[in-house]
Amino acid sequence: MFNLALEDVRAWIKSHGWSKIALQMPEGMKSKAIQIVQKLADGLDCQFIIIGDPCYGACDVYRGFEDFADALVHFGHARIPSINVSDNVLFVEMRVDPDMSDLVSEALPLLGGRVGLLATIQYIESIPIVRSLLEKAGKEVYIGNGDSRIAYPGQVLGCNCSSAEDVNEKVDSFIQIGEGDFHALAIALDTGKDVIVLDPVKREIREMSEKRDRILRQRFALINTAAEARRFLVIVSAKTGQRRLKTAEDAVRLLNSKGRYGAIVVLEEINPIALMPYDVDAYVNTACPRVAIDDAVMYKRPMLTYAELEIVLGLRDWGDYVFDKIKE
Numbered sequence: 001m002f003n004l005a006l007e008d009v010r011a012w013i014k015s016h017g018w019s020k021i022a023l024q025m026p027e028g029m030k031s032k033a034i035q036i037v038q039k040l041a042d043g044l045d046c047q048f049i050i051i052g053d054p055c056y057g058a059c060d061v062y063r064g065f066e067d068f069a070d071a072l073v074h075f076g077h078a079r080i081p082s083i084n085v086s087d088n089v090l091f092v093e094m095r096v097d098p099d100m101s102d103l104v105s106e107a108l109p110l111l112g113g114r115v116g117l118l119a120t121i122q123y124i125e126s127i128p129i130v131r132s133l134l135e136k137a138g139k140e141v142y143i144g145n146g147d148s149r150i151a152y153p154g155q156v157l158g159c160n161c162s163s164a165e166d167v168n169e170k171v172d173s174f175i176q177i178g179e180g181d182f183h184a185l186a187i188a189l190d191t192g193k194d195v196i197v198l199d200p201v202k203r204e205i206r207e208m209s210e211k212r213d214r215i216l217r218q219r220f221a222l223i224n225t226a227a228e229a230r231r232f233l234v235i236v237s238a239k240t241g242q243r244r245l246k247t248a249e250d251a252v253r254l255l256n257s258k259g260r261y262g263a264i265v266v267l268e269e270i271n272p273i274a275l276m277p278y279d280v281d282a283y284v285n286t287a288c289p290r291v292a293i294d295d296a297v298m299y300k301r302p303m304l305t306y307a308e309l310e311i312v313l314g315l316r317d318w319g320d321y322v323f324d325k326i327k328e
């Protein structure tokens with residue numbers, strides 16, 4: 001069961017005397033939204049307004065909340081330290097503390113002697129526990145410090161594995177504690193090392209190399225398809241924490257210098273319907289890197305990252321392929 005520390009949220013609201021609070025939460029939490037509102041509202045003279053739009057991460061703090069509320073509570077993600085937010089925004093991290101011992105035992109035969117340890121924010125408190133289990137089994141354990149986008153040692157985002165990069169040279173493989181393959185795939189693509197997922201919900205371990213290789217084959221096929229493209233739509237996110245306008249402008253300059261055409265479009269939500277009207281041959285995505293990597297099959301035209309555009313334009317070798325990251 002997730003711990004949301006709702007009493008702390010209530011104390012924060014009371015101490016400021018606010019009367020209208022906007023609540024933002026990831027899709028997976030929205031089924032609990034009504035219960036959360038009921039618990040928060042109990043005994044408080046305060047109105048709560050749920051923001052219904054999708055929320056993908058701490059990069060995606062709802063910008064217009066002050067039009068209808070005094071403050072915003074953003075659930076489920078750790079604050080991204082490099083993104084400025086005002087004092088009337090509170091981040092409430094989800095925390096869960098599962099038993100990890102059987103998963104660690106199962107993973108041991110797949111690991112080398114030196115292991116990098118990573119987790120999503122929900123499982124960040126499992127890092128010292130898993131570390132101790134691994135060390136008792138004779139492993140050397142490394143926990144890296146991330147850059148200014150990362151709030152905790154060992155924490156990983158789908159667009160930023162700087163905690164893994166910090167120790168990549170020292171380790172044989174990585175353990176990622178978390179659900180799903182989203183973050184583990186980022187680590188595998190970014191570091192090139194074996195990544196073992198310890199999934200506390202499915203109670204299973206998974207190795208990521210097959211999935212990484214499949215994604216890389218897909219990327220190389222898309223790069224080939226885009227080789228003859230002349231007109232590109234360069235996508236910029238309106239969301240504060242995914243906005244890379246300079247990268248988009250650099251992409252347009254590169255395209256122009258190679259006799260191709262690039263136009264910039266700013267979007268709040270990137271999806272096939274939003275891109276359908278534009279008469280172009282390919283897209284360059286500078287928003288959340290995972291839109292290009294994970295959703296590629298949804299788009300009729302190739303969607304490239306900036307580094308992939310460099311390959312298309314002959315400015316980067318295939319052997320220098322890099323995972324697209326947001327660094328700050």
Ligand code: SF4
Nearest residue numbers: 056057059158159288
């Ligand atoms: S940019 Fe994408 S991967 Fe990074 S935090 Fe936002 S939603 Fe997650």
